[in-house]
Ligand SMILES: Nc1ncnc2c1ncn2[C@@H]1O[C@H](COP(=O)(O)OP(=O)(O)OP(=O)(O)O)[C@@H](O)[C@H]1O
C-alpha cells in the first residue's frame with residue numbers, strides 16, 4: 001500500500017488505514033532516515049489505538065510502553081544500540097512475542113532478532129511537510 005502525505009494532519013487518517021491494512025499483525029518495522037517521521041507516525045498510530053498518554057521517542061530507554069483502548073503498545077528505538085546482544089538483554093524477544101503491538105524504529109540494528117512476520121513501513125521525505133509512505137507485509 002502506498003500513502004501520500006501532504007502534512008502531519010494527514011497522518012491521522014493514514015494511521016487508521018495502516019491499522020486496517022495490517023489486520024492481525026502486531027509487529028511494525030519503521031524504515032526511513034532521521035527526521036523522516038517514524039516517531040511522528042507512531043504517535044498517530046498510538047492515538048488511533050486509543051492511547052491517552054504522550055508519545056515520546058524512547059531513544060534513551062530503548063522501549064516505551066503505552067496503554068491503548070484494547071491493546072498494550074511497545075515502542076522501540078534501537079538507534080543507539082551497540083550490538084544485538086544488548087537488545088536480547090533488555091528482553092526484546094519477550095516483548096515481540098507478547099501479542100502486544102510493537103512499533104520498532106531502526107529495525108536495521110537487530111537484523112537477526114526480527115520476527116518472521118511483520119508490517120514494514122518505509123517513509124520517504126518528498127518535501128518539507130510531505131511524505132510518501134510504503135507499507136508491505138513480510139517484505140522490507
Ligand atoms: N508529513 C509529515 N510526517 C511526519 N513528520 C513530519 C511531516 N511533516 C513534517 N514533519 C516533521 O518532521 C519531523 C519528523 O521527526 P521524527 O522524530 O518523527 O522523525 P524520526 O524518523 O522518528 O527520526 P529519528 O530517526 O531521529 O527517530 C518532525 O519534526 C515532524 O513534525
Ligand SMILES: [Mg+2]
Nearest residue numbers: 038039057105
Ligand atoms: Mg524517531
